[in-house]
Amino acid sequence: MNVENHSALARRIGELKREKNAVILAHYYTAPEVQAVADFLGDSLALSVEAQSVEADVILFAGVHFMAETAKVLCPDKKVLIPCPEAGCSLADSCDAGAFAAFRAQHPDHTVVSYVNTTVEVKALTDICCTSSNALKVVESIPADRPVIFAPDRNLGSYIRKLTGRENMLLWDGACHVHEEFSLEKLLALKREHPAAKVVAHPECRAYIVAVADYVGSTAGILSYCGQSDAQEFIVVTEAGILAEMRRRHPEKRFIPAPPDDETCGCNNCRYMKMVTLENIAAALETLSPEIVLDERIRRLAERSIRNMINIK
Structure with a gap:
């Protein structure tokens, strides 16, 4: 798409945001033209915190599916849009909720720490979430003698285990396709x-x-x-x-x-993040869909683990 078309779509998105009382949250990994139309740009932790304070009626999450789910968990009364529902995450996909529930059941004495790059169902099985920004602080908040399950990223988990010296950390065997390559x-x-x-x-x-x-x-x-x-x-x-x-x-x-x-x-580009475009952002704002809809019981369980993370100072 040429610059002229980008500009026309960006203007239309601005009009739709005002008309629908909507804000756009975008991750740093989205395309530059997507970042340019965002009201808030950040990493997973910053956007999780920002979602709580949004006053608009509609949140459009320019990012992958688990991020929009997180925004909905924290803002259940708002309409949360995901412009490309197919935009998943290889890391989140590497941790199936059913398999993770079975793994957790085998280690009932462990505190479960899960990266935000997980589905809402995995967050519901988690004691406290973390991001790469605060993973060290989250793990250090848990008493040293208490064993920990860290999911799903084995590389981040291994890095935190090395920094803390905690040999009582079990790592789920997941990874991000970009950072592995x-x-x-x-x-x-x-x-x-x-x-x-x-x-x-x-x-x-x-x-x-x-x-x-x-x-x-x-x-x-x-x-x-x-x-x-x-x-x-x-x-x-x-x-x-x-x-x-x-x-x-x-x-x-x-x-x-x-x-x-x-x-x-092209492996240093997340193919899922790049699925978010100005075209599907504009279309989502036009129709106020696709919308994130969550089971309320799962949402409440996931909210507990996310807020446990946010409350760590």
Whole structure:
């Protein structure tokens, strides 16, 4: 789509937001033109918190399905729209609620910590949620002698287990298709080409990627680090959608996306996030659908685990 069409759709979306009393929450991994029409842009934790304070009648979540579910959990009286219901999440899909319930039943003495990248049904089986921004703080809030189940991301869980030294953490065997695919060999080659560049990586990456990073953190943490660092070049080892916000905030700096092992697959882009477009955002606002609808019992159980996370300071 050309710039002219983008502009026309963006204007129409602005009109529809005013007409429907709607706001758009968008994740950093969505396409740049989608980020540009958002009222609030952030990572999973920031958007979860923001959803609670939204005063509009309608929340459109420009992101993947579990994010819109989270907004509905926290705002049951609001209409929550998901412009592309097919936009799932490989990490959330790696943790089936039925299988997870059976796993939890085998370890009844464990406190269950689940990443927000899970379905509402898994959140309902969880004691406390976390994001990559606060996973360390969440795990440290649990008494050290209490065993923990951490789901679903084995890489984030392994990273937190190493930071805390907690050997009593059981990890669910799930992963994100984007963060699993980064190539160590190609990353090291980029470091040789750009010796002054700082490597910033998301903790969903494999341990051998995390080990060579100068900074490891959430999308919000990475953005903050790049702004505060004196470095002028950064090799970015996370979903490439974050580059738009990096370049907007710091046009004087250079941000280099780390390549996946197979560069023909476009694996440093989340295919699900990129399913959200200006066209389906406009269509959702026109029709006020598709709408997130949750079972109330499941919603209440999921809300408890999310609020347990939000209440940790």
